Amino acid sequence: MGILTILIFLPLVFGVVILLMPKSLTAYFKYLTVAVSLAQLIIASWLFYQFKTGVNFAGVSNLSQYQWIEKLDWIRLDVGSFGTLQIDYLLGVDGFSIGLVWLSALVMLIAALSSWEIKTNLKGYFALFLLLDTAIIGVFCSLDLFLFYIFYELMLLPLYFLIGMWGGVRREYAAIKFFLYTLFGSIFMLLVIAGLYLSVTDPTTGNHTFNMVYAMNPANYSAGFILSAAANVQILGFSARSISFIVVFIAFAIKVPVFPFHTWLPDAHVEAPTPISIILAGILLKVGGYGIIRIAYGIFPEVAVSLSFWMGLLGVISIIYGAMNALAQRDLKRLIAYSSVSHMGFVLLGIASLTAEGLNGAMMQMISHGFLSVMLFFIVGVIYNRVHDRDIYNFRGLANQMPVFTGFVMIAFFASLGLPGFSAFIAEAFTLIGAFSSQAINGLLPRWMAMVAAFGILLGAGYLLWTLQRMFFGTLRLKKEEWQSQLKDLNFREILTLTPLAVLALVLGIMPSLVFNVMSSSVNQFLMLFK
């Protein structure tokens, strides 16, 4: 049994353990969950530390260059003249996934630590939580499309219940909206996965295969099958590969989310309990970005190149549109949800630029936004848990009331608005540099896109500073008298949660090479697909 399998299924095992534990031990569920997440983070950190970099470990379209590969024959079904149905249990990580695996482990630990606020039906909550954990790590590690799809759908189920049962007032609406929206995207993706299966053969066994690494290599396509580039199959007058790309892109764009597929996000975030908001913002959105890179761009590179302008445009629109919407919010959590739309727009813009700078920037942005959004949602949770209100206008002058908290808020806000020294600045700057130089390097994105996107940073400063001024500065004024006694400064657990995030944002801002070194050879290899 490989290390990745342990990493993936460790939470599941303990989820079952929690289900089997008697009611009298309810109080220990959260400690067990934190322990499991911590163990997972330790394993993930060890993987990150041991991860070998360099040209020979680039991965991407070269299966042998992936690390910690685990391959088991899972389903072998003889389908007569059609050969053998081959579904593998295939795991492995490369430069694109290792960072996200580590991020997921970290975010799950933070989410577990912030699960203290959950008071009802703890057994169900933590069991679902650990199931979700398994699914998330599984998504980033699986290299077989079928396995990927299973983990991908497996994420939805616990999330649906976690939002729908432990959420806010309109939780059922939000949960069903989230579930249907994402499912809508992914079912069409299943068709494409089936199409890929029919077109791709395993060069070693000659069977049709779901292997996504083989699908990136045009040599593995059997000529004449639907998604083979040579066959040029037309569906309703469009090339089958273009349609497939768009379908897969939409499936992941919903997850990212990209304008105009973003509206599930504010509702889901606002209604979800804090730990689930953290998971949603910290990891779920990254699954979208990861999928766009690995599947949409990796498997359909020529379509991606031809549609790059539109991808970039969507990215720019998301940046500006999300920021403008954030500016209009009164609800702090909704504001942060919209700011996520804006920040994730940079990811799409960076990917669309198809330059080394842009892609590195996009990956960096995913990781950086990973813990910054976690921090922001945790901050909202701190206020909400104390007084059950999130309206910006109901608070003023919190800086005197909660000085330590305000310190962390300032770190989180200034890091998110791209203050140099924090990771978001490096990420956004590199994304913009990539988008700008794209015109000169490959001619995909016009220069004005980067210039317009830069104004997203300005708007980001606008809404965050405005919030800071309205909520934290000035003389203390709260909506209700009793809030003053309820709004206590951070306790030890909360400081313990926020500190590593703040430190990480700072460390990656000063030493971005920690992440860039791991990714860069994979990014270079990835860009070779588009040559």
Next chain:
Amino acid sequence: MEQFLNPYQLFLIAILAITAPFLAFILSLIFKKIAAALGILSISISLISSVILFLHLWKKQTLHYSFQWIHIGNVKIDVGILLNDLSVIMLVLISLIALLVHIYSVEYMRKEILKYRYFAYLSLFCFAMMCVVMADNFFILYAFWELVGFSSYLLIGFWFTKEKAVQANKKAMIMNRIGDIGFLIGIMIMLSQFHTLDIDALFGSGSLIDSSFVQNGLWVTPFSTMPGYWLSIAGFCFFAGAIAKSAQFPLHTWLPDAMEGPTAVSSLIHAATMVAAGVFLLLRIAPLFNDVVLVSMASIGLFTAFMAASIALTQNDIKKVLAFSTISQLGFMVLAVGVQDNAAAVFHLITHAFFKCLLFLGAGIVIHQLHHIKEKSNVDFDEQNMDNMGGLRKLMPITGIVFFIAAMALSGLPFTSGYLSKDAILVSVFEWADLRGGIFWLFPFVVSITSWLTTFYIFRVVYKVFFGKLRLEKVIAKTKEQMHIHDPNYWMTVPVIILAVFCFGVFFAYNPLNLDSSWVYHGFNLQQHNEGIYHLMVPLYINVMSLALIFLAHLIYAKKKISINFEQTWYYKLSYNQWYFNAFYDVFLMKMVLFKAQTFYWFDRNIIDGAVNFSGIFILRISKTADWFDRNIIDGLVNGSAWLVSRLGLWLRGMLSGKLQHYFIWMLILFLSFMIFKIVI
């Protein structure tokens, strides 16, 4: 001077100069009690290091060390330090003024509970500012440029419970961000064109910028080609960054608002050092600018100088006057860069730093004293309003004298440092206009007027504050003896006296009346200055007129011999309301952006999400219809046929009467009807 230290040791000293304030920043937040001492100690170390660096590097060599930081694709971004003449002189300037302000702040902030934060932020600022002048590439420069803005944000909002202060720091940060976007776009253009951001490689000797040229509408560099207008755009983008930082029109309104911060901060950051960073940036990248950009730069500098001076004429808040004066003087520097007299710009930057810092510190002493009186008397009055001052010359003589010296320097009177640097700019503008002719004669015309306005407004302050009668006596109904207004203790007086000494021209020139004997000016002016008529005439006619204006101001504000009543005129109102820029920005632009944001949100809720919800509802409706159809039509058919059969059955059943003979009759009828049917068919 002999070289005692090798370059590597100098590099270590440079690192020491920036590490000391950074450590002070961290340690001040931990050891709150000794924050002030830590701040002073660290900045003293920086000053000593800076002086050592200055003595070794000035006019001798350039120190350039860099280390690999990020390498991605074509982009190689290193982190390193670049010390040339400009950097070292800025280092000395920053650390010297920062040290004086630190000392001054000990007394100024004595009663603040959170003063450890103040000193921590001040150290952070010093760290960032010194990194800005040392940075060897644009990326690092940009990073610390923003960090400088951030520490300024923290210090403006130091009294964070004051509503105006937090409004001001937000405004400062956002306006600076507007410029920073320009700066960032400029960086992207440079990186895309030259594949490097190293300032030395770009603008140093044998630089990349020299090897690029515009030909056939294309901007060609050794690496890449762009349409020619991108060269202008690049220039404008960097200039935008400088506009915001140096508070030039149209992004100047943050600086007067920034006066909400402690006065010591205003003096260090918003007068002497940070705002000069914009000019510093322009100087570092001066070779980039083409003619279009330079002329716009000169125009904006000129306009800002004039506008701000005209506003300063009527303001009653002493700090506001000084703030607009700063904007105006920064306009002069930008103008100097625009007319390509970089030496004059640097020179003015340095001299201005001393006398403007002194003006602010002097004003700070006055405000500090009045603030104490306000606290004791429990009467609410504005301690910054000059209408409450007057006659302080006799009560606080040291302050009065140093303020007077600084005012003379600002006016550019002979024997002061301002005389040398400001006249250098004026002369350059005259020569520049002479070279171009035509409409460009407007520049020397306006700049002369601005120069006279400067003299008038600063002496208006001097006479209103230090001469005449103490008007505060009427406000709080106490005599001046009861108020105990006096010069402050050594913590405050020593720094201002040191600064006052530096306002004299002898420190900058062997002959304080001759610009050409100035070592600072010559340090940067490499080409031989042509001795023209302007060198003699311009200082003469400017200063003669200035003296007349000082006399006029004396009559109006000190002696009250002349009283002029023009408060109802449109130009007074225009000036008093700061040309209505705030009204325009806050009311119009902010409202517009917020309205747009609301519109976007409406669009998102109703159109985008509306479409999602609509499709949800639409599908629900369809399913309702399908349900109805299913229940009534499809199931109706099934049920209907069953119903029909049962009806038929019942009817037929009615026929079976159980009477045997009826059956026979039926049989007969059926048989007969069958036969008839057969026969008929």
Next chain:
Amino acid sequence: MIPLQHFLFISAALFSLGLFAIITRKNAIQILMGIELMINASILNIVAFGKYDKIDNTGQVFGLFIIVLAAAAVAVALVIIMNLYKRVKTIDPNQTNLLKG
């Protein structure tokens, strides 16, 4: 020789008499007798047509068969009538509606 029509006329008359008896009589025995008349009318027809059959005497043979069957049917019918009488104490078909659906 007697022509075929004569046989058919008599047979029709017999059949009609039987039918009339079935429909009108109030006594089950009489209805049974009506049925017998109709059966005999049909036997007469078969025998009369049998003259023209290619195979000899088939008509007669069929006639005999039918007679035997009719006798058996009468026996069964009489038993039914007896049983009916036992149950409802009448043999008037109009008085019973046990067959009613």
